Amino acid sequence: MDREPGLSVRLKLTLSYAGFLMVAGAMLLAAVWLFLLRYVPEVIYTPGGIQTLKYDLVRAFTPKAVAVLAFLLVFGLVGGWILAGSMLVPLTRITNATRLAANGKLSHRIHLEGRIDEFRELADAFDTMLTRLEAHNAEQQRFAANASHELRTPLAITQTLLDVARNDLNRDTTALVDRLHFINSRAIDLIEALLLLSRADQRSFAREHVDLSLIAEEAAETLLPLAEKRGLTIETSGDITPTIGSHALLLQITTNLVHNAIVHNLPADGTVWVTTSVHPKSAVLTVENTGAKLSPQVVSTLVEPFQRGTERIRNGHSGVGLGLAIVKSITQAHDGTLNLTPRPAGGLRVTVRLPAGCGV
Secondary structure, three states, rough: OOOOOOOHHHHHHHHHHHHHHHHHHHHHHHHHHHHHHHOOEEEEEOOOEEEEEEHHHHHHHHHHHHHHHHHHHHHHHHHHHHHHHHHHHHHHHHHHHHHHHHHOOOOOOOOOOOOOOOOHHHHHHHHHHHHHHHHHHHHHHHHHHHHHHHHHHHHHHHHHHHHHHHHHOOHHHHHHHHHHHHHHHHHHHOOOOOOHHHHHHHOOOOOEEEEHHHHHHHHHHHHHHHHHOOOOEEEEEOOOOOEEOOOOHHHHHHHHHHHHHHHOOOOOEEEEEEEEEEOOOEEOOOOEOOOOOOOOOOOOHOOOOOOOOOOOOOOOOOOOOOOHHHHHHHHHOOEEEEEEEOOOOOEEEEEEEEEOOOOO
């Protein structure tokens, strides 16, 4: 964007230093002058006649004062330029780092030395921002690669099935149609999940007062047939838990967590616990499940898109690998936090902490 040219910060600081030094020098000379006038009489009587001391003092003092002010001006300009340059060195390093970041080089860090001051705090904050941007950029690149792979897989399978059917015209198409229908449904589910993830990231949703306990019960009732089919038990508990957000998106969070707890559970006789609780400043949703033991390293990667803690069973309820990524995105869009911890006996505990709302 074009802007009108103006004075540089270094030149402004130099003029400020020089101006302050000139004012201080002028005030000092004025004080000296007033001090001298206080004790010097206007005239004195001598055997040779009357002498005007003040006039002689002015004539002697004025050239010296002008010379001193001229010296202070030159000294202030030169010294101010040098001092301003040394003061702005950290800002120059920050500016260079900003230009590198603007060109896509996010690995550069300022690492400003010295004690903590305004420039050091600014540099440290900028380094922290670069670290987060670099991590976010790497995460986006992994997401794009994984999304491309996940979207290409059903299309490649569909193409193979169609090629087989074209080369074998006498083959029964019933199984082919069923298989194509299943693959197409998974592709649609994946695209809808990606759209939901994008919607949550943009925070383009209306907020209202909702009760997490009612949402938890709704999600549990919806997924109860799937749990019963797998021989699992869902237990819900919790008092009224008010918060503020999108009912549809918070229901999506709870549904994804309960579905994930069902799919990644024991083969039979497993349990899913869904609890809600209210605290002075937060509303908490907790979903726990029995299952295989997970290491902290594996758990830390589960919120990344298309990451799976255990081998996923490929069936109609396997999901598309975006469940916890969507939960993380929606939680952050609601100014909340998401915490995943492995259970000592096996399984996972997921805690969603949202800002508390007034009673609903």
